[in-house]
Amino acid sequence: MPAVSASSTPFQGLWIPLVTPFHDGAVDHPSLARMTKKLAGQGIAGFVACGSTGEAAALDKAEQLAVLETVLDASQGLPVVMGLSGYHLGQTQEWVQTLARYPLAGLLVPAPHYIRPSQDGLLLWFRALADASASPLVIYDIPYRTGATLATDTLLALAEHPRICAIKDCGGNAAKTQALIADGRLAVLAGEDAQMFTTLALGGHGAIAASAHWQAPRFVALVELLRAGDLPEARRAWQALLPWVEACFAEANPAPLKAVLAHAGWMRNELRAPMTAASAALEQRLQALPGLSPR
Numbered sequence: 350m351p352a353v354s355a356s357s358t359p360f361q362g363l364w365i366p367l368v369t370p371f372h373d374g375a376v377d378h379p380s381l382a383r384m385t386k387k388l389a390g391q392g393i394a395g396f397v398a399c400g401s402t403g404e405a406a407a408l409d410k411a412e413q414l415a416v417l418e419t420v421l422d423a424s425q426g427l428p429v430v431m432g433l434s435g436y437h438l439g440q441t442q443e444w445v446q447t448l449a450r451y452p453l454a455g456l457l458v459p460a461p462h463y464i465r466p467s468q469d470g471l472l473l474w475f476r477a478l479a480d481a482s483a484s485p486l487v488i489y490d491i492p493y494r495t496g497a498t499l500a501t502d503t504l505l506a507l508a509e510h511p512r513i514c515a516i517k518d519c520g521g522n523a524a525k526t527q528a529l530i531a532d533g534r535l536a537v538l539a540g541e542d543a544q545m546f547t548t549l550a551l552g553g554h555g556a557i558a559a560s561a562h563w564q565a566p567r568f569v570a571l572v573e574l575l576r577a578g579d580l581p582e583a584r585r586a587w588q589a590l591l592p593w594v595e596a597c598f599a600e601a602n603p604a605p606l607k608a609v610l611a612h613a614g615w616m617r618n619e620l621r622a623p624m625t626a627a628s629a630a631l632e633q634r635l636q637a638l639p640g641l642s643p644r
């Protein structure tokens with residue numbers, strides 16, 4: 350099987366899983382468009398709309414399509430991946446077919462949540478959705494959200510499907526990450542901000558990182574240093590970013606991030622229930638980070 354090379358995959362570099370701004374309970378499209386355009390000029394590789402960071406679970410289908418359309422319009426030609434999730438196979442296939450109308454770089458698809466199927470069931474789920482899709486699938490391996498763990502062998506079997514092209518790796522299993530990179534068929538993107546350094550140092554292709562909304566060029570530089578194998582410089586860059594990354598996930602994502610982006614005037618500090626705003630103590634901690642606080 351051919352390995353994914355840097356020239357053959359769009360799934361490399363730094364991708365931003367966009368937050369969804371709200372204003373008095375409704376999606377704030379002007380802020381979403383402004384933020385997308387601003388980030389598009391900061392050296393990033395692409396966007397994810399309606400990921401977990403985008404609070405997609407709290408958006409109805411019409412809102413999700415409206416978010417996607419705003420992001421596609423504002424993305425300045427950068428590729429856009431659409432997040433989706435579900436646990437009803439037929440309904441999820443229909444949604445995949447609806448999304449086929451859009452010029453997407455890919456679909457970010459997790460295991461079905463709550464029901465915890467067998468590995469055979471997981472194979473069936475991803476293959477059925479890949480068969481229904483017009484664009485490539487990025488497997489979203491996030492056991493702590495879905496309750497289902499994708500085994501390495503399952504992922505390697507899924508890599509045989511021509512439309513399963515990448516993985517957003519949040520599994521926290523270094524042996525699995527290493528095996529997928531060594532196999533070379535899936536582009537491996539760190540999906541857990543704290544694992545970005547290790548995944549890229551192991552030879553991963555990039556990262557999808559919510560914390561990179563802020564100071565994106567520093568994250569872009571980090572990814573480039575690691576891909577170039579400049580470990581000493583990459584360590585310095587990572588150590589400077591780490592307090593920020595840790596603070597972004599000290600409470601449920603995207604609450605800390607939205608607090609900072611609101612402070613910077615990008616949007617209101619508003620989340621959809623049951624998500625709640627970051628605590629005052631965490632806001633203070635974020636504002637006090639040297640060299641990282643909003644300007």
Ligand SMILES: O=C(O)C1=N[C@H](C(=O)O)C[C@H](O)C1
Binds near residue numbers: 541559
């Ligand atoms: O929305 C995403 O994609 C991301 N989600 C992770 C999560 O909160 O589960 C975090 C990561 O930065 C990107």
